[in-house]
Amino acid sequence: MTRVTLGVLLGVAIGTADVVLMRPLSFPDKRAALLGAFCARFALGFFAATVRLPVSPVASGLLVGIFTSLPDAIITKAYAPILITGALFGALAGWIVGRWAPPFAS
Numbered sequence: 001m002t003r004v005t006l007g008v009l010l011g012v013a014i015g016t017a018d019v020v021l022m023r024p025l026s027f028p029d030k031r032a033a034l035l036g037a038f039c040a041r042f043a044l045g046f047f048a049a050t051v052r053l054p055v056s057p058v059a060s061g062l063l064v065g066i067f068t069s070l071p072d073a074i075i076t077k078a079y080a081p082i083l084i085t086g087a088l089f090g091a092l093a094g095w096i097v098g099r100w101a102p103p104f105a106s
Contacts, residue, residue, distance in 0.1 A: 003049050003101050010045030010096060014089045017041070021085070036072070041089060044068045048093035049101055057098030058091050065090015 015038040027033040047068065048061040055063070069086025073079045 001100070001102070003097075003104075006097065006101050007046035007049030010049055010093050011042035012045070014045040014093060015039070015041040018085065018089070040068055040072055041086075044086065044089055045093050048090055049097050052104050056094070057101075058094040061090040061092070061094020061097060062087055063090070065093070 018037050018041040019034050022034055022037055044065050048064045051060060051064060053060040053063065065086040065088070066083060068090075069082050073082040073086075076082065
């Protein structure tokens with residue numbers, strides 16, 4: 001499996017998980033909130049699998065999770081839930097990448 005394929009799978013899985021977590025909450029425009037959350041978490045999973053940073057895969061995923069979550073946290077002012085789930089999903093994605101992704105080509 002390529003890193004891009006793994007990134008797409010992680011993006012879909014993490015995006016879906018975040019939508020499931022958000023469904024019980026109420027929003028003025030729930031459809032837009034869920035679609036935005038899915039897109040942000042899809043990006044988290046995709047970039048966690050495809051970026052190349054000089055740190056461990058878990059640390060790389062953690063950084064990607066925080067950086068992709070930060071704009072949403074700032075806009076909504078819901079820092080804790082967004083950044084915590086971003087960090088957790090990012091670290092998990094990094095762990096999965098470290099375990100199953102092929103090495104980068106030189």
